[in-house]
Amino acid sequence: xxxxxxxSIHALWVTVSSVMQPYPLVWGHxxxxxxxxxxxxxxxxxxxxxxxxxxxxxxxxxxxxDPPDITCGDPPETFxxxxxxxxxxxxxxxxxxxxxxxxELMFDFEGRHPSTFWQSATWKEYPKPLQVNITLSWSKTIExxxxxxxxxxxxxxxxxxxxxxxxxxxxxxxxxxxxxxxxDAFHMDPKSVKDLxxxxxxxxxxxEEYSTGYTTNSKIIHFxxxxxxxxxxxxxxxxxxxxxGQLDTTxxxxxxxxxxxxxxxxxxxxxxxxxxxxxxxxxxFYAISDIxxxxxxxxxLHATVCVYDNSKLTCECEHNTTGPDCGKCxxxxxxxxxxxxSYLPIPKGxxxxxxxxxxxxxxxxxxxxxxxxxxIDLLNTVICVSCKHxxxxxxxxxxxxxxxxxxxxxxxxxxxxxxxxxxxLGSIHDRCNGSGFCECKTGTTGPKCDECLPGNSWHYxxxxxxxxxELLHCQNGGTCHNNVRCLCPAAYTGIxxxxxxxxxxxxxxxxxxxxxxxxxxxxxxxxxxxxxxxxPLVF
Ligand SMILES: *[C@@H]1O[C@H](CO)[C@@H](O)[C@H](O)[C@H]1NC(C)=O
Ligand SMILES: *[C@@H]1O[C@H](CO)[C@@H](O)[C@H](O)[C@H]1NC(C)=O
Ligand SMILES: *[C@@H]1O[C@H](CO)[C@@H](O)[C@H](O)[C@H]1NC(C)=O
Ligand SMILES: *[C@@H]1O[C@H](CO)[C@@H](O)[C@H](O)[C@H]1NC(C)=O
Numbered sequence: 001x002x003x004x005x006x007x008s009i010h011a012l013w014v015t016v017s018s019v020m021q022p023y024p025l026v027w028g029h030x031x032x033x034x035x036x037x038x039x040x041x042x043x044x045x046x047x048x049x050x051x052x053x054x055x056x057x058x059x060x061x062x063x064x065x066d067p068p069d070i071t072c073g074d075p076p077e078t079f080x081x082x083x084x085x086x087x088x089x090x091x092x093x094x095x096x097x098x099x100x101x102x103x104e105l106m107f108d109f110e111g112r113h114p115s116t117f118w119q120s121a122t123w124k125e126y127p128k129p130l131q132v133n134i135t136l137s138w139s140k141t142i143e144x145x146x147x148x149x150x151x152x153x154x155x156x157x158x159x160x161x162x163x164x165x166x167x168x169x170x171x172x173x174x175x176x177x178x179x180x181x182x183x184d185a186f187h188m189d190p191k192s193v194k195d196l197x198x199x200x201x202x203x204x205x206x207x208e209e210y211s212t213g214y215t216t217n218s219k220i221i222h223f224x225x226x227x228x229x230x231x232x233x234x235x236x237x238x239x240x241x242x243x244x245g246q247l248d249t250t251x252x253x254x255x256x257x258x259x260x261x262x263x264x265x266x267x268x269x270x271x272x273x274x275x276x277x278x279x280x281x282x283x284x285f286y287a288i289s290d291i292x293x294x295x296x297x298x299x300x301l302h303a304t305v306c307v308y309d310n311s312k313l314t315c316e317c318e319h320n321t322t323g324p325d326c327g328k329c330x331x332x333x334x335x336x337x338x339x340x341x342s343y344l345p346i347p348k349g350x351x352x353x354x355x356x357x358x359x360x361x362x363x364x365x366x367x368x369x370x371x372x373x374x375x376i377d378l379l380n381t382v383i384c385v386s387c388k389h390x391x392x393x394x395x396x397x398x399x400x401x402x403x404x405x406x407x408x409x410x411x412x413x414x415x416x417x418x419x420x421x422x423x424x425l426g427s428i429h430d431r432c433n434g435s436g437f438c439e440c441k442t443g444t445t446g447p448k449c450d451e452c453l454p455g456n457s458w459h460y461x462x463x464x465x466x467x468x469x470e471l472l473h474c475q476n477g478g479t480c481h482n483n484v485r486c487l488c489p490a491a492y493t494g495i496x497x498x499x500x501x502x503x504x505x506x507x508x509x510x511x512x513x514x515x516x517x518x519x520x521x522x523x524x525x526x527x528x529x530x531x532x533x534x535x536p537l538v539f
Contacts, residue, residue: 030349033304033318041371047319049301049341049349054145057138057293058107060313065103066133072119072285073100079122080283082154088282092119103134106291110151115289117153123269123284126276132286134264136293137169140313141325144257146294148223153287155219155270156210159185162223165261172263176223177206185267193224198231202256219289225257244343258298264291301341301349302326319353329354335411355410367412369396390417402430423450425461457483466495 033050036043065071072079073094080088093099101119108116123130148162162175179185188206196203210221226237233243247254269284277283297306299315303326307314317326319341320333329338335355342350356365364373366384369391373382387396390403399405399417409416422430422438426449432438440449443456443464452462455471459482465472467480474486478497481487488497493504502508 030301030343031304033302033351041368044368047351047353049343049351050304050318051299051301052296052304052306052315054294054296057142057295058136058291060140060308061107061136061138061293062311063103063106064135064137066135070120070132071102072121077122077124078282079119079285080280082287085277085280085283088280101287106134106288110290115151115153117287117289119153119287120266120285122282123276124281126278126281126284129267130269130284130286132266134266134288135169136262136264136291138260138313139168141166141258141260141298142295142313143254143298144225144259144293144295147225147292148262149290149292150221150264150288151290151292152219152221152270153289154285155272156221157266157269157286158271159267160221161186161265161267163263163265164259165263166255166258167260169261172261174204175262176204178210178221179206179208182206182208193227196228196231201228201231202252228256241343248343259295262293297325299326301343302351319351320356321354332356355412364395366396367391367416368414369412369416389414390419402432404432404434404436407435421448423448426450459484472496 030049030051031053032048034045034047037046038044071094072092076091076093076095076099078088079090079092080086081090091099092101094102101117103118105116106118110116120130120132157178158180160178162178163172164175165172177186177188179190182188182190186206190208191203191205192207192209193205196205210218229237229243232246233239237243266286269286271284297303297313297315299306299317300321302319302321303315303317305316307316314324315326317323319326320330321338322328322330327338333354333356338354339352341352344350364382364384366373366387369387369389370384372385374385375382381394383394384396387393389396390400392398392400397411402420402422403417404420406413406416406418418436420430420432420436420438422432423444423446424430426444426446427438427440429439432447437447438449440446441461443453443462445451445453452458455465455468456462457465457468463484465483467474467478467486468483469480472480474480474488474497476489476492476497478486478488478492486495486497488494491501493499493501500508
């Protein structure tokens with residue numbers, strides 16, 4: 001059975017404020033997980049965050065009472081009338097339908113009189129405390145969307161704790177304490193939700209607002225969800241975007257409104273006076289006519305439909321997620337880590353869909369880089385045609401040669417392939433490895449092969465130095481020009497100006513063959529250079 005399909009999830013809040021002008025329903029657009037849109041590439045699906053409709057969750061719970069035999073009527077007993085403690089001939093008999101008060105009656109339809117209700121046995125064993133635990137279990141995480149409202153048919157209890165569990169009943173935390181005297185009952189100062197603020201919204205309080213005796217119009221106890229929402233969304237919950245923004249970013253706040261179970265711990269029945277009237281203990285018991293719990297299945301913003309099947313609630317997950325709460329990516333869709341959908345940006349929310357794992361691409365999917373597939377008879381396979389955005393491959397899942405994969409982009413991103421930009425002079429070819437490193441020629445380095453290793457200098461690519469200031473000094477007063485040649489004084493030649501010119505020409509004086517050329521003073525060298533003449537001046 002479907003809890004929801006097309007309705008706005010905010011029916012509840014809309015009703016609440018229907019006296020106001022019609023809502024701008026922008027913030028309510030979480031009722032679709034995807035929609036078809038038209039783009040240059042034709043009709044495509046656009047995915048968005050989505051959640052199930054808020055609904056009456058009492059239809060899907062299991063109720064358990066502790067002690068198990070606490071319901072009245074087995075054996076049959078009499079109790080005093082609600083308003084009149086001296087009229088004590090009312091009967092509770094579990095074996096007679098008209099006189100029985102089983103737990104189911106807390107969740108049946110109310111609105112017709114007389115109301116139907118669950119009732120406990122009376123406090124015959126006073127002064128032993130009369131205590132009852134009522135546990136409501138969903139076996140599913142649900143998010144509360146409205147106040148929990150408990151309507152007592154008898155007076156409201158003197159002491160009660162509402163508790164919650166987030167782990168299917170393994171551990172419990174108090175949600176709110178209720179007492180006629182908080183200090184006396186729980187050693188807590190009385191507070192009301194109105195005393196809280198955005199910053200203290202998660203505080204667990206004890207309230208005395210709901211615990212005063214037997215007056216007819218004081219049968220109801222609230223756990224105030226909406227007042228807490230209002231700290232973020234404003235008094236009439238008009239600014240849901242602001243609340244959703246907070247829920248998106250604050251896990252504690254999200255968890256605060258999330259439960260798998262609720263437990264009502266009834267600790268002391270309404271006494272209405274200071275002393276218990278021991279002569280009429282049949283006056284004291286608990287009776288609850290109605291419990292309201294509104295909420296929605298928690299599907300992590302990946303489903304609008306929650307199915308109740310085999311007494312179990314399950315999200316019908318979209319976005320290629322799975323699990324009872326859509327809490328993980330489907331097999332073969334683990335191309336990036338799972339994450340919940342996001343309410344932001346308003347109004348659509350970000351879907352955070354799960355994407356295929358690269359290794360498991362089976363059918364023809366082109367990751368949005370091509371809108372044409374072609375069947376290759378010979379290979380009996382389908383391939384994407386003319387992949388765009390510098391992609392290539394059967395599914396446009398690879399980068400073209402000369403491009404590499406952008407690690408921060410998804411496979412369907414237009415920026416998925418980045419150009420290598422290998423320096424054409426410094427690299428062997430224009431391709432690079434997976435992190436953008438090009439293959440360099442000898443003497444060249446750097447990711448793009450545009451830097452030279454020591455002993456090399458850039459000259460239409462890296463060339464080994466002919467001369468430099470370290471190991472390859474130009475000699476005889478020569479100067480090193482751009483590391484590629486020595487500019488020699490006129491009398492000298494050779495790569496490092498190491499030879500006399502005359503020596504090379506064989507025209508030096510007769511004694512020129514003896515010994516190395518002298519190293520004259522700089523002034524002398526300059527002179528020789530200027531005059532363009534050789535040895536005669538020296539010797
Ligand atoms: C109710 O639950 C609490 C917490 O587990 C437990 O201590 C208490 O004994 C229970 N009360 C009854 C009446 O079962
Ligand atoms: C999930 O996977 C199926 C099969 O590849 C695909 O048709 C569908 O569009 C996917 N859904 C999303 C939301 O990515
Ligand atoms: C890599 O992809 C991210 C996400 O799409 C994008 O912001 C970024 O500009 C890309 N990097 C390059 C170098 O294109
Ligand atoms: C690419 O080459 C660089 C330099 O050799 C190396 O550090 C890096 O790990 C390589 N990346 C890949 C993905 O192979």
